[in-house]
């Protein structure tokens with residue numbers, strides 16, 4: 001089968017074999033990519049119209065106990081200026097976000113044991129109490145099942161935990177021994193079982209990634225049926241072991257976004273900040289290739305430059321209000337608009 005036939009097969013059967021995925025990632029042309037983007041855009045249009053959901057990210061701590069080789073806030077980066085936001089600061093980011101039309105907040109941080117489970121639950125409860133019509137998403141890394149459950153009971157609706165790569169050997173090349181793919185998968189399964197709308201995802205073009213790794217990612221995503229999938233290019237950070245590695249491909253990232261949209265028509269798919277960093281029109285092109293979410297930063301301007309997972313991250317010099325105005329303009333320029341909505345996952349695809 002040629003690549004276009006494989007993309008058509010994915011569209012009708014919503015699955016490919018490992019062998020077929022590998023072929024597609026090994027040999028796709030720009031024409032194949034644009035063919036997939038066209039299909040994916042139409043699928044997204046059918047489900048979501050020209051409407052894009054927004055989620056405001058509050059990067060509340062850049063302390064992290066982990067040492068992932070790709071990440072700028074890894075614990076052994078002595079050049080990172082560390083910060084933590086307290087409950088009041090987090091709440092005021094959400095208040096500001098609500099006034100700007102956000103109805104979905106993402107609390108994201110490094111794995112920072114300084115916040116106790118009780119404190120995190122208290123923060124979640126406070127956000128839900130101030131903004132009962134809004135959704136709270138957590139992105140706190142790997143925690144115990146009991147902790148996930150307590151946070152869910154405190155009111156958290158969603159959890160983002162990228163699987164990073166579904167190939168165990170590749171996982172081991174991106175992380176120290178203390179982190180394993182098996183444990184990551186356990187966490188993801190627990191999150192879904194508890195009832196979270198759960199997001200997984202991976203970087204495109206991370207060091208040592210092969211077409212086989214990407215094939216495993218697609219098979220995993222198919223089997224896991226996540227509610228959200230976060231995908232962006234790998235970008236090097238100057239203070240990490242991967243500082244000299246080349247960035248992931250913009251085109252491959254767009255292609256993967258389209259393939260995910262074709263495979264899982266209803267999934268929530270962000271055009272990520274990393275995609276907007278690797279190319280000035282990355283987020284717009286991501287939307288045009290099948291994405292339906294953008295996740296602007298709601299962190300206080302004073303800390304934005306400190307939450308540097310990779311070099312040259314966009315929007316780190318801007319106020320939240322500037323970012324949302326900028327994004328509205330960018331989306332309007334391609335004929336899309338932001339919706340003021342929680343943007344929940346819906347299996348039936350009603351709007």
Ligand code: 5AD
Pocket residue numbers: 070071072161162164201202203232233234235236237274309310
């Ligand atoms: N380049 C791109 N994405 C990165 N992430 C972490 N470091 C980098 C990097 N150097 C992604 C990871 C993580 C998410 C929060 O950010 O996939 O899960």
Ligand code: FES
Pocket residue numbers: 296314315318322323324326327
């Ligand atoms: Fe942040 Fe454009 S979205 S400055």
